[in-house]
Amino acid sequence: SQQGEEDPQALSIQEGENATMNCSYKTSINNLQWYRQNSGRGLVHLILIRSNEREKHSGRLRVTLDTSKKSSSLLITASRAADTASYFCATGLRTGGYNKLIFGAGTRLAVHP
Amino acid sequence: DGGITQSPKYLFRKEGQNVTLSCEQNLNHDAMYWYRQDPGQGLRLIYYSQIVNDFQKGDIAEGYSVSREKKESFPLTVTSAQKNPTAFYLCASSIQEYTGELFFGEGSRLTVL
Numbered sequence: 710s711q712q713g714e715e716d717p718q719a720l721s722i723q724e725g726e727n728a729t730m731n732c733s734y735k736t737s738i739n740n741l742q743w744y745r746q747n748s749g750r751g752l753v754h755l756i757l758i759r760s761n762e763r764e765k766h767s768g769r770l771r772v773t774l775d776t777s778k779k780s781s782s783l784l785i786t787a788s789r790a791a792d793t794a795s796y797f798c799a800t801g802l803r804t805g806g807y808n809k810l811i812f813g814a815g816t817r818l819a820v821h822p
Numbered sequence: 823d824g825g826i827t828q829s830p831k832y833l834f835r836k837e838g839q840n841v842t843l844s845c846e847q848n849l850n851h852d853a854m855y856w857y858r859q860d861p862g863q864g865l866r867l868i869y870y871s872q873i874v875n876d877f878q879k880g881d882i883a884e885g886y887s888v889s890r891e892k893k894e895s896f897p898l899t900v901t902s903a904q905k906n907p908t909a910f911y912l913c914a915s916s917i918q919e920y921t922g923e924l925f926f927g928e929g930s931r932l933t934v935l
Contacts, residue, residue: 713864742923751826751912751926752865797864807878808919812857812864 713800713813721819728785730816732798733778740801741774741781742810747794755783755796788820824849828913828927835900835907835934843898843930845913853919854896858882859910859929868911871896872919900932908934 716731732741740759744752758765758774758781765772771784785792795815802809826847835841847854853872857865867880871890885904890896896915900907910931914924 744924744926749910749929749931751828751928752914752924753926754923757923810924812866814862814864 713798713811715796715798715813715816717816718814719817719819721821722788724788724790724820724822726788726820728788728792728818728820730783730796730798730818732781732783732800732813734781734798734800735779736800736802736804738776738800738802739808741772742799742801743770743772743781743783744797744799744812745794746797746815752797785818788818790820790822792818792820794818826913826915826925826927828911828930831928831930833930833932835932837934838902840899840901841932843900843911843913843932845896845898845927846894847896847913847915847925848894849915849925850893851915851917851925852893853916854890855914855916855924856880856886856888856896856898857912857914859912865912868898870919907932 713734742757743755746752756767756772758772769786774781795817797815799810799812829844855870856868866882868886869888871877877890887899912929913927916924
């Protein structure tokens with residue numbers, strides 16, 4: 710697998726349901742970030758969790774990080790049709806003396822009214 | 823409003839032509855980045871710049887060139903040497919190199935005819 714790989718690739722749910730997306734990575738990280746992208750638009754930063762943190766909340770978003778399993782999850786509670794978008798995890802790490810941010814391929818979320 | 827402006831949003835190019843994509847930011851950020859996004863894939867880093875008059879190649883720099891003459895501006899030239907230039911191009915910036923969240927522009931979609 711690549712650094713920062715999301716699962717599932719696509720998710721279809723009804724409004725009001727919760728949506729959970731997972732991200733796995735291979736190497737040690739400094740932080741992990743989640744971004745959202747509406748179709749044909751730029752990415753919008755949602756949340757950043759540092760390697761020494763286990764959980765963060767922002768509104769209806771809950772992110773967890775398990776560094777022992779090298780995985781993170783993004784939970785969107787009480788989803789709305791407006792949450793329909795692609796969600797990307799990005800792992801922040803330092804390699805070769807440089808900071809890097811590596812994006813996964815994303816999870817496409819469809820929320821049906 | 824502070825942000826990143828990319829232009830043009832859509833661009834068509836004939837094979838053999840160079841094209842330049844504009845990226846301007848008024849966030850006073852030191853670091854700027856260019857990413858390429860292909861359908862169903864994550865973002866791949868083309869070039870990045872930490873400060874004015876300095877830039878480094880990313881993972882897929884071949885066939886591209888950049889300049890950073892002003893803090894606010896980081897234009898990307900897609901040269902005729904780029905074998906498969908049709909893609910969605912995203913510019914981003916951050917306060918410093920990969921130390922926090924990235925702010926993205928709305929993207930430029932390049933189509934080679």
